[in-house]
Amino acid sequence: MKFELQSNDIKSKARAGVIHTDHGAIHTPIFMPVGTAGTVKAVHQRELKQDINAEIILGNTYHLYLRPGLSLLEKAGGLHKFNGWNGPILTDSGGYQVYSLSENRKIEEEGVTFRSHIDGSRHIFSPERVMDIQRSIGADIIMAFDECTPYPCEYDYAKTSLAMTHRWLKRCCKRFDSTQPRYEYAQTLFPIVQGSVYKDLRVQSAEFIASCERDGNAIGGLAVGEPAEMMYEMTELVCDILPKDKPRYLMGVGTPANILESIALGVDMFDCVMPTRNARNGMLFTTQGIINIRNEKWKDDLSAIDEELGGYASTHYSKAYLRHLVHSKEMLGAQIASIHNLTFYLWLVGQAREHIKAGDFAGWKNSIVSKLMTRL
Structure with missing residues (x-):
């Protein structure tokens, strides 16, 4: 993998670049649709490419390991051939799932013992095992195995956890x-910076991760309940330490405002389930603000979902029609809403990239953030 840094914003730390992989180029800043179990929910691969303009998607080690399992993935020739996506893929290591399965796992120096959420069967993830699993899945970018600490988290626990994550x-x-x-x-392997919301631990972790000299680096353990300003403070602190000539990936973030503010701090890569999960619940992100399509006010609104955004789903269907589908519990409603939201997220980072290259990102960001987060 190679990272080519192309432009820097004049009044912020935002930058634009290209990550080159054997499955194609990724233009940064980039948002990566989440395909936890080998699929971005309710979205065809053709739509990801042609309508949404996605350049990279995510898979999850924990979920893919349990189902469909490594034997089938290896037989297929890896996840790319199994799910028909010929672009780059990144796999999370399963560390976040370990965090979320707190009642069904035990963390020790050797690794994590956990019980499957599917059938209760017992499994062990060690750092070595997770590397082997991700080799079998075949993602272009694989993540190191870490512990994602909760928020709030006592300092002593965060310090002990960080030392283990580094080991x-x-x-x-x-x-x-x-x-x-x-x-x-x-x-290629990305390490993950941890350290909860403690500055000294984040600095220590960022310096250690930088010393590992990998092709890219990630920032984890944020967007887990801490205030947004605290997340930005930790992100800026870490970005100032991580190498400038390598991509920086802020894991699990977030809202349109989170993404734009974090781009301004020097982050290049993002992922979040928010656009698809919220879409299935009727929340739409648009160029004019946030819409709850279930609301009565959209019942007779025959205007396009978002004419300014472009894209088939956003311009071909009306708000009234989508509301009808959602209230009728038609599967097409979730599909249209998901495609629309992902189209918006890719549009957003694409616009950010253009403004970085033009040298006016900071001003554009400040002018658009409040508009995008307004509830219509």
């Missing part, structure tokens, strides 16, 4: 470097 990272790097890709393309 796990050393084991991840050793295993990754001693193995080869299972398929005929390269893979």
Whole structure:
């Protein structure tokens, strides 16, 4: 993997670049639709490419390991061939699922023992095992195995957890470097900065991750309930330490405002379930603000969902029709809303990229954030 830095904004730390992978180029800043179990919910791969303009999608190690399982993925030739997506893929290591399954797991130095949410079967994830699993899944970018601490989190726990995450990272790097890709393309490993909301721990972690000299780096353990300003403070602190010539990935973020503010701090890559999850519940992000399509006010509104946005789903269907589908519990409603929201998110980072290149990102960001978060 190679990162080509192309432009820097004059009045912020925002930058535009290109990540080159064997499955294609990723133009940053970028939003990555989440396809946890091998699919972006309610969206065809053709729509991801042609309508949404997605350049990279996510899969999840924990979910794919449990179902469909490594045997089938290996038989298919990896996740790309199994799900028919020929662009880049990133896989999360399962660390966040370990965090969310607090009642069904046990964390020890060797790794994590957990019970499947599907059938209760017992499994063990170690740093080495997670590297092997992600080799089998075959993502272009794979994540190191870490512990995502909750918020709030006591300082002593965060410090102990961080030390273990760093020891796990050393084991991840050793295993990754001693193995080869299972398929005929390269893979790269991203470490993850942790440290909760404690400045000294975040600095320590960012310096350690930078010293590992990997092709890209991630920032984890944020967007887990802490105030937005605290998230921005930690993000800026870490971005100022991580290498400027490598992409920075802020995991699990977020709202349109979160994304724009974090781009201004130097982040290049984002993912979040929000656009698809909220779409299935009738919340639409538009160029004019946020719409709850279930509301009565849209019942007779025959205007397009978002004419300014462009894209088939956003311009071909009316608000009234989409509201009708949602209230009728028609599957097409979730599909149209999901495609629309993802189209908006990719439009948003695309606009950010153009304004970075033009040198006026900071001013554009400040002028549009409040509008995008207004509830219509």
